[in-house]
Amino acid sequence: MLAKLSSDIETTDTPTMEEIKTSKENLRDSVENLKRKKIDVARRENNKEINGLRLELIQLMEQGNQVVKITLVIMAIWS
Numbered sequence: 001m002l003a004k005l006s007s008d009i010e011t012t013d014t015p016t017m018e019e020i021k022t023s024k025e026n027l028r029d030s031v032e033n034l035k036r037k038k039i040d041v042a043r044r045e046n047n048k049e050i051n052g053l054r055l056e057l058i059q060l061m062e063q064g065n066q067v068v069k070i071t072l073v074i075m076a077i078w079s
Contacts, residue, residue, distance in 0.1 A: 015023070
């Protein structure tokens, strides 16, 4: 039994330095890709939100213009 255990240990493949380096690079690339995807998703969501807020701002500005016009008309009538 001890001989079997010893032979199993001897036949275990130990990765070479090149394989370790390649694995590290692959892992680093995978992490970077995940980060990039999350950033891209967040950027798209932010852009959608900004566009909605931009539209809301334009609508509020138009309402403000209408209030100013009405106020000027009322002031002209009372003058």
